[in-house]
Amino acid sequence: IAVVGAGPLVGAQHCRAAVASAELACVCQRRSDDCAAAERFGVPLYTDAGIMAQEELLHGIVIAAPTHLHLPLVEQCLLG
Numbered sequence: 001i002a003v004v005g006a007g008p009l010v011g012a013q014h015c016r017a018a019v020a021s022a023e024l025a026c027v028c029q030r031r032s033d034d035c036a037a038a039e040r041f042g043v044p045l046y047t048d049a050g051i052m053a054q055e056e057l058l059h060g061i062v063i064a065a066p067t068h069l070h071l072p073l074v075e076q077c078l079l080g
Contacts, residue, residue, distance in 0.1 A: 001024055002025055002026050002060070002062070003024065004028040004062065004065055004073050005028070006064065007034070011037065015040075019041060022059075025044075025056050026038075026046060027046070028047065052080065063077075
């Protein structure tokens with residue numbers, strides 16, 4: 001499972017849930033310097049959801065970014 005928008009509020013909770021019940025494969029953040037979740041969970045960090053979806057073998061993607069970004073992020077994942 002990947003988490004897009006792995007920030008400290010909502011995204012980190014999704015990361016913890018993925019680790020508890022599945023395998024967290026990677027996280028995606030807008031900025032490459034926003035690497036706290038990737039470092040904490042020991043997974044790769046992506047800054048492009050489409051590239052992430054293309055390069056990783058994923059069985060699910062959690063979109064935990066702000067609501068107004070959901071559709072473009074889902075489109076990037078589907079096209080990736």
